[in-house]
Structure formats: C-alpha cells, structure tokens
Amino acid sequence: MSTARTIATRPRVGPRRESRPELRFGFAPLLAVVAALGLLMVAVGNNAARLDEAHAQPLFWGGLIVIYAPIALRLFSVSASREERIALSILLGGSLYVFKVLYEPTSFNLHDELGTWRQTSDLISSGRALSDNPIVTGYAGFPGLELFTSALSKLGDLRIFLSGTIVIGLARLALMLGLFLFLERATRSSRAAGIGVALYACNPSFLYFDSQFGYESIALVIAAALLLATVDWSDPRSLGRRRSPAGLIAAMAILSATLAITHHMTSYAMVGFLGLWALMIAFAGGRGARGAAAAVSPSRFAFSRAPWLDGPGLPALFLALAAGGWFAFEASHVTTAELGSVLKEAIESVIHLITGESGSKTLFQSAGQTNTTAARVLGIASIVPLLALIPLGLLRTWRGRGAPNPLWRALSVVALFYPLTMLLRFTQAGTETSQRASEFVFLGLAFLGGLLLSELPWGGDRSRRLRLGLGLSALTTVIFLGGFIVGESPVTRQPGPFLVGGEARAISPQGLAAAQFAASKLPPGSRVLVDRPNSTLISSYGYLDRVSGSIEGISVTRVFTSKRFDAIDQRVISNDEIDYIVVDRRLTHEPPAGGYYFESTEPDANTYESPLDLAALRKFNRLRGLSRIFDNGAIAIYDTSGLRSE
Amino acid sequence: MRSPDLAIACGVAVVGLLVSIADPGHWLQGAVLAPLVLVVPGYAIAAALFPPAAIRSLDRVVYSFVFSLSAASLGGLALQLVLGLDRVAWLALLALITLAASAVARWRRGAPPIQQTGIARAIRLPRSPLWAIAFLAALTIAAGAIAVAINGVHEQQSRQRFASLWALPGQTDTGATWIETGVWNHGGPGRYTLEISGDGQAILSRQLQLASNQRWSAKLRPEPPPGTEALRVTLKHGSTPYRSLELSLGEAE
Numbered sequence: 001m002s003t004a005r006t007i008a009t010r011p012r013v014g015p016r017r018e019s020r021p022e023l024r025f026g027f028a029p030l031l032a033v034v035a036a037l038g039l040l041m042v043a044v045g046n047n048a049a050r051l052d053e054a055h056a057q058p059l060f061w062g063g064l065i066v067i068y069a070p071i072a073l074r075l076f077s078v079s080a081s082r083e084e085r086i087a088l089s090i091l092l093g094g095s096l097y098v099f100k101v102l103y104e105p106t107s108f109n110l111h112d113e114l115g116t117w118r119q120t121s122d123l124i125s126s127g128r129a130l131s132d133n134p135i136v137t138g139y140a141g142f143p144g145l146e147l148f149t150s151a152l153s154k155l156g157d158l159r160i161f162l163s164g165t166i167v168i169g170l171a172r173l174a175l176m177l178g179l180f181l182f183l184e185r186a187t188r189s190s191r192a193a194g195i196g197v198a199l200y201a202c203n204p205s206f207l208y209f210d211s212q213f214g215y216e217s218i219a220l221v222i223a224a225a226l227l228l229a230t231v232d233w234s235d236p237r238s239l240g241r242r243r244s245p246a247g248l249i250a251a252m253a254i255l256s257a258t259l260a261i262t263h264h265m266t267s268y269a270m271v272g273f274l275g276l277w278a279l280m281i282a283f284a285g286g287r288g289a290r291g292a293a294a295a296v297s298p299s300r301f302a303f304s305r306a307p308w309l310d311g312p313g314l315p316a317l318f319l320a321l322a323a324g325g326w327f328a329f330e331a332s333h334v335t336t337a338e339l340g341s342v343l344k345e346a347i348e349s350v351i352h353l354i355t356g357e358s359g360s361k362t363l364f365q366s367a368g369q370t371n372t373t374a375a376r377v378l379g380i381a382s383i384v385p386l387l388a389l390i391p392l393g394l395l396r397t398w399r400g401r402g403a404p405n406p407l408w409r410a411l412s413v414v415a416l417f418y419p420l421t422m423l424l425r426f427t428q429a430g431t432e433t434s435q436r437a438s439e440f441v442f443l444g445l446a447f448l449g450g451l452l453l454s455e456l457p458w459g460g461d462r463s464r465r466l467r468l469g470l471g472l473s474a475l476t477t478v479i480f481l482g483g484f485i486v487g488e489s490p491v492t493r494q495p496g497p498f499l500v501g502g503e504a505r506a507i508s509p510q511g512l513a514a515a516q517f518a519a520s521k522l523p524p525g526s527r528v529l530v531d532r533p534n535s536t537l538i539s540s541y542g543y544l545d546r547v548s549g550s551i552e553g554i555s556v557t558r559v560f561t562s563k564r565f566d567a568i569d570q571r572v573i574s575n576d577e578i579d580y581i582v583v584d585r586r587l588t589h590e591p592p593a594g595g596y597y598f599e600s601t602e603p604d605a606n607t608y609e610s611p612l613d614l615a616a617l618r619k620f621n622r623l624r625g626l627s628r629i630f631d632n633g634a635i636a637i638y639d640t641s642g643l644r645s646e
Numbered sequence: 647m648r649s650p651d652l653a654i655a656c657g658v659a660v661v662g663l664l665v666s667i668a669d670p671g672h673w674l675q676g677a678v679l680a681p682l683v684l685v686v687p688g689y690a691i692a693a694a695l696f697p698p699a700a701i702r703s704l705d706r707v708v709y710s711f712v713f714s715l716s717a718a719s720l721g722g723l724a725l726q727l728v729l730g731l732d733r734v735a736w737l738a739l740l741a742l743i744t745l746a747a748s749a750v751a752r753w754r755r756g757a758p759p760i761q762q763t764g765i766a767r768a769i770r771l772p773r774s775p776l777w778a779i780a781f782l783a784a785l786t787i788a789a790g791a792i793a794v795a796i797n798g799v800h801e802q803q804s805r806q807r808f809a810s811l812w813a814l815p816g817q818t819d820t821g822a823t824w825i826e827t828g829v830w831n832h833g834g835p836g837r838y839t840l841e842i843s844g845d846g847q848a849i850l851s852r853q854l855q856l857a858s859n860q861r862w863s864a865k866l867r868p869e870p871p872p873g874t875e876a877l878r879v880t881l882k883h884g885s886t887p888y889r890s891l892e893l894s895l896g897e898a899e
Binding site (some may be wrong): 021022023024025028030032033035036037039040042043044046047050051067074083086095098101102103104105106123126127129144145147148150152153154155156157158166167170171174179181218221222224225228232239240243244247248250251254255257258261262495507509510513514516517519521551565611621624626628629630631632633634637638642 | 662666671672674675679680681682683684691692694695696697699700701702704705707708709711712713714715718719720722723724726729730731732733735736737769770771772775776777778779780781783784785786787790791792794795796797798799800801802803806807808809810811812813814815826828832875877889890891892893894
C-alpha cells in the first residue's frame, strides 16, 4: 500500500528542492489527449445521429472505446505509479462526464434534470427551500443539490444550467478521487484501487443517470467522503484517528447530515452498508478494528463501553439518526410517495413473475425498442464475468489467507446483490430498481475486481504482462460497453431526431416554445394535463404544475385517450381543477419509444402496438367552452376555464 | 505559526464581499465568487477539523468540495428558516463560515505539538513541461468537442422551422373584449396575415412581416358582434391558413 510519507519527528525545515520526489504522471498526459480525441469522435458521432446519418454509431462506439480502453489498460499495468493511477482515475471520470455533456451541451433535457432545474429556480426566486416539485416528487424533501447550485448561481451570476454542470462535474471528479482513496485503503493497493475505479465506471448508471443534474449524482460523492472518513475512523492507526479523532467524529456527523438532506436512497444504502460492516466486525470477534485498536495507545475517543462505536457503527448511528430524523420531520411524505411506489411495483412484479401471474420481460427489449444481436451479445458478455467474479471474491474474502477483514467481507456481501438486481431486470417494474441499485452494488464488484485482478500472477517477461493487460482491459471494455447497453435504451444512447415518448429525444423546439409561452403568459402554478416529455418542459421552464395519477379512481390520462369527450372527462377536469391541457399532435404518429405517453401507470403502458388515435386528440378542437390559446403546429394548449363547471 | 492557506481562504471571502458590493459584472463576478461557493468554505472546514498532517492532502481535496456542499446546503437550509436566501444572505453565510472555520483552524494549529510532528513530504511537479502541454492539448480538444456538439445542437434546431400563434382573451372594465395575441417566428423571414373573425365574419386583419426568430405581440380590440360565443384567430402564411386558435367568450353549457 502506498501510504502518505510522513516524517514523524523531524523538525520543520524545508528540504532541498532536489530531494523532493517528483510527481510521476507516466502515460496520463498522453492518455488525456487520447481520451479527448475519443470525445471528439463522440461529438461528431452525436451530430451525425442528430441528422440521422449512417456513420453516427461507429463514431460513437469507437469514441467510447478510445476513451475507456487505453485508460483501463494502463490501470492494469504493474508499472504505473500511484500518482499516475490517481490521474487516470480522475481522467476517466472526467472524460465520461464530458461524454454525457456532449449529449446536450446547451441545456438540460433529461426528466430528472428538468425537475432539479425547477426546484432550483423556485429556490432562487423565492429564497426558500423545500417547495413542492411537480416533476419529481422527492426533490421537495431533499434540497442539498438545489441549495448548493442556487448559491453558485446567485453569487456567480450564472445560469442554472452552467452552475449545475459545474457542480456535477466537480462532484464527478471528487467522486473518482474519493472512490480511489477508499478502495486503496480497503485493498491496501493503489493498483487494485485503479482497477476498481475502472470497474466501477462499468455500472449501467455511470454514463448518464449518475452524471445528470440530479440529487443522486451529488449524493454519491458525499457517500464516498463518508466512506473515506469511516475508513480512517475504523483504523486506529490511521493519521486522522491518531491526530484528530474529534475532527473525524465531527466530519462524519457533518457528512451524515449533508447526505440525509440530499438523497434518500443513498442515505439508506449507506446506513445499511455501514451497519453491515459493523456487523462483520462483531462476527469477526472484534479482530478487525478493535483488534487493531488494542495495538495502539488508547485515546480519549476509544469507546470502551460501546466498542462497536469505534468502527463503522458510529457513522452508521449518525447517519441513521440524521436520515431517520429528516424522514420523520420533513421528508416522509415525498420519500414514501417516490420510493414506496417504485419498490412496491418491483416487489409485486417479482411475485407475479414467480407465481406465474405474469410472464417475464424480454431482456434487452423494452416498449418495442430492441437491441441488435451484437448489442445483446455484448450485454450478456458484460454480465457473465461479473457473475463469475462474485464466488471467487467470496472465497478470497471469507476463506482467504490472513486475518478476517470485516470491510472486505461487507463489500463482498454488497457484490452479492448484483445477481439479484439482474433478476429484477426480468420484470418491467423491477428494471428501474435494478438500474438505481447499480451504483451501490458496483462498489462491491469494483472492490472484488480490484482485489482479485491485482492479485493475479503478473510475473514473467514484459510481453506476457502486456498480453495479460490487453486481455483484461479488453474484457473490462466489454463490461463497460455492455453495462451501457444494459442500462440505456437503444433510442436514448445517442441524441437523434424527434421520437415520440423518447425521453430526451422527445424534447423539441416546439415543446420549448410552448413552455416559454406558458412561462410568459400563463399564471405560474396553474394545473396542467400534459404528456410526459412535454411535462418536463411545461413544469420546469413553463412553471406550470403537471397533474398526474387519478382522481376518484379515474386516471387523468383518460382525458387524452377517450375518443369522445364525455362526462367522465368533464369530471376529471372539473374535480381535479385542471386549468390547461397541452396536446402534442405528434403522439398520434407512433407508439411511445419509452413505453408510455403520459405516465408509467397508464392502462396500456409498455404494450402499445399502434399510436394514439387521432380522434382522441382532435376531440378537443370541437369542444364548446374550451379555448385553444396556443398552437405551433405540433403542440396546442387549451384553456379549460370555460369548460369547468362552477 | 504562519498559515498562508488560511490567509488565502479568508482573502477570498473578503474579496468576495468587496466584489459583491462593487458588482463589476458577469465573468469577473463568477470567477471571484465561484470558489467561495465551491471550494473555500469546505477547505476552511476541513482545515478546522483536520490540522496539517492529520489527513492526506488528497483526502483534503475531496473534503474541500464536499464540506463546501455541506456549508451551502446545511447552512442554507438553516438560514432560510429566518431569512430569504438572496445574494446577500448567501454571501454572508459562506463568508462567515469561511472566516469562522479559518479562525478555528488557526487556533488548532497553534495548539500543542502532536499535529506538528508529522508533515507531508512535498512533491514537486515533473521538470519536463511535456505533461503540462499534453494536458493543455487534451483540454483544448475536449473544449473543441463541446463546441462541435453545441454547433450540432444549433444546426438540428435550426432545421425546425415553425411559427407559434397565441392569443389570450380579456375584458376591459366596461365589458369590452380585447385580445392579447402574438406570433413567434422560429424560422426564416416571412410575411404573415393575422385575422380575427367571429361567427364566420371577419372582424380584424393585420399584416405582419417577421424576421428570423422575431416575436410580435399586440393587444387588439376586435369588437365582435353581440352574441358571439367564440372568436377565431387565424394566421396565414401568404394566403394559406397556417395556424388557428379558438377563443371561447361564453360559459360552457
């Protein structure tokens, strides 16, 4: 392990410049240029995809390989220095963040990003946090990212888009560094840490979901910092524990509080992981942290009466208190509304699958979007090595040589969740849960991969080592590309022409014009019925509040799908106090690429074989009392004030 | 003991206050005040919690960012209970946290020796400038990639040529009808005709010549015949009807 070099008792005299070690970046500067060229390929490929040109895919995938493979190869190398590995880890994270920015470099266009934009914008204009969010319910109770971004926007006089891009970009760089340092301390090897970071980047959420302007992206870096502090706290021989135990305790408390107000799922996952780690120490009979504690002089922060607090138990307690308190006093409603439905649907769909009440979802296929055979092969090829890694890792961490290491065991248990998350992908509802779990599960996989692959026998001549390195970097590149395929629908991997229900690809200039009209001419907070992609624009830039769900047991989406406007539609509009209806006529052109037009619970979600009936949208034109107040060809906005009963 | 790092942190906070008062404008303000949000409070908090050599320098980098996030989010959350989070409030909060944490750090550095017994061995940059040149080249190429992507987005958007027509009815105090209407041209230059009719009768017509991306709007008094239930606003491109709106003037049955 490369430890920090300290001089225990030497007086503080400045050593001569020549005697100081020189930073050894090795191949990192060269690989930075290579990665930048890869980004250029991706940018050109994305532009070609926007115009539906044939060379879009080769450039895009080629660019991804050019970014990832050389860095992975060098991280496998035995000759790279610690500094080079750190530089490469940061370079990999940074490059892949720019990769995400290249998708849409002028504004936010993902659903959750626009939800965060609205929350931040409301915070900036009102000066108050915790306002309701019409796009993502959970944002109303977890304002950490919005507070940070609004501070930057206000003080730096920057657009929210620019502030958010800077904040998430810096968070990504800090995450890669924090993850490297954590894995380095866990494995006691900078090489294992570098390999672990390369593997972590293979998680299906890494490229887009965890790079977006959303609370989970920022929560991950807080979690990484908390892990770093916990490792130091749990090791009585660490610099921090010996020299500033009170500082470490305060740091863990601050980080726990920050995480608790920033993201529910990451907080709960971290409580679980730290608790698991503490349990492993207890099962190991205290031979972990406490065993080491006995070897050094006791400090006033040694918890002799509650030894479990000497290790990860203390931050677990802090985080459980912070997250529990925040849930109880502020965020219970939004957390239950958001997580409850996702988990409930996932569990129900798995039960239905087991009991045979419903069939399984076809892998690599969703809502009529099918991957090519090559993509399917790559997807499966990415899963198999990771599944193989788990039993080997369990053997190494539970039956391997040396004293039991509770942290290793806890991380290996985390990796065990990977097969379970893969099983969830056999159901439609479970896919989202699986996707969201990947950034946590991959911490365990990254650790096991780093540990096992760095322990492979790397002896022999240079050409043998090179062959081994090439083979392993090719394998991790397959895992990386396959992870992206597993996690992202074929139609949303690259930008492209307008696509009905295609998330970011359904964001269009016409939708933006409608949102700008709403923002400038309609009362903010008016209640609006609108399809999902346009709802993100109308509810963010347009400042209207999207209405979803059902009222009196009737789904509000019925207003769009009924062929004739009837009394039930009238009831929905009147009783749910709908002010405006936004109609996108393009919905009648094709079935939704994302599986649904309005919301995931609509009756025909994920089963559409033909587009929405034209008559269902035309009915609004002939309706007495309904005013069409905006029209740009694709999108019309109707005012219901003349229609609503008194 | 001298603490140049803390002096710089406090300096950024003070300069931030001055810059904010002077309000010099966009980029300079951003350049000076962005570090006060993103790094400086976190660095000061990390310095207060961890004296030199209590943690490694790279740990400090991670903590500097994350504690800055903590300062803004936890501090902002507490402050908004009593004050609106405007520019002054943010500036005061972050400057105060920086100054207070720096004071604690300075005090802890002056305290006894255990923190001073170990110092991180300084590392120097490579002598050859090639690494810097390569990183600079990489940054330039990456910036070029972003520029290419921005250009691609603009080109895709420019291919979408359309015009938006909108209209909102209202009534004056005397009960007369007026319409606020507008046309936003998202395409090339074009000649349009705006017509307002009621019960099939033309009431008002207006010729429009709009440049590319030009917006036009006006408040019109169409004076519909008595008993008119709905007004139709039509936008013609040349002589062809291009967009139309229906404005209900009465209550639903």
